[in-house]
Amino acid sequence: MKGRGLFLFGVLLLAAGAAQGQISGNYLEFRTADVYTGPCFANAEVGLTGQEAVLAWQITSGAWSGVPLEGLAVVAVVKARATLGDPYANPLPANTVFIVDQHASEAQRTALMRFAQAQTAGLLNNVVAVEVAPIRFAMDEAGRHGYARLEAGDLVRLATRALTRADHFCTNEVVYYPPLASGLKHAMPVVAVEGSYRGNHLGMTWRENDRRGSFAGSFAY
Numbered sequence: 001m002k003g004r005g006l007f008l009f010g011v012l013l014l015a016a017g018a019a020q021g022q023i024s025g026n027y028l029e030f031r032t033a034d035v036y037t038g039p040c041f042a043n044a045e046v047g048l049t050g051q052e053a054v055l056a057w058q059i060t061s062g063a064w065s066g067v068p069l070e071g072l073a074v075v076a077v078v079k080a081r082a083t084l085g086d087p088y089a090n091p092l093p094a095n096t097v098f099i100v101d102q103h104a105s106e107a108q109r110t111a112l113m114r115f116a117q118a119q120t121a122g123l124l125n126n127v128v129a130v131e132v133a134p135i136r137f138a139m140d141e142a143g144r145h146g147y148a149r150l151e152a153g154d155l156v157r158l159a160t161r162a163l164t165r166a167d168h169f170c171t172n173e174v175v176y177y178p179p180l181a182s183g184l185k186h187a188m189p190v191v192a193v194e195g196s197y198r199g200n201h202l203g204m205t206w207r208e209n210d211r212r213g214s215f216a217g218s219f220a221y
Contacts, residue, residue, distance in 0.1 A: 025058045027187065028150050028214065029187075031177065033213060036189035038170035038176075050177075052080070054156055056076075076099075085177030100113065146160060155197060189214070
């Protein structure tokens, strides 16, 4: 009976996983505060900046809730109430603008947004607008690790490069804020050569250069 119970439990776990589907791909994130930094820089920024973020997923294979998403991408632009990652302040409710791949069907657009929401513990639940646009998502450009590019219509630009010795200002830098998405297979801090948002749904736009405020990585669920 014990063996049969374990078998049935395993079947239920497989069924639960199949309900969402196996899915994998690439991930990029940009924040308006340094994520790879020392305490002196972080303490100077907390409460003053870092309320904004861009999260992007590129699906290379798989489906979500039975909807195939291979080859598609979704971008979430966030404006929170507090510095994202600050353990002493509540960033919620945060406003989110979703940008969904123009090549996605209506069902796929919904699945892309629900997939992103499922990875972010309520951060992306308050959706103020949904845009449909062409999304260019290139990871490890020209074979260079940490070099990535994201373009979502005319709304979002993100270009990253790998960290170098010149990016260590205090010599005690660490990953001060972890990625906003959960369950990433891999994530490394990188420098945002450019990070910008030019939409009109959040009451603000931004453009920053050479900030140690990005992550490049991958996911597999």
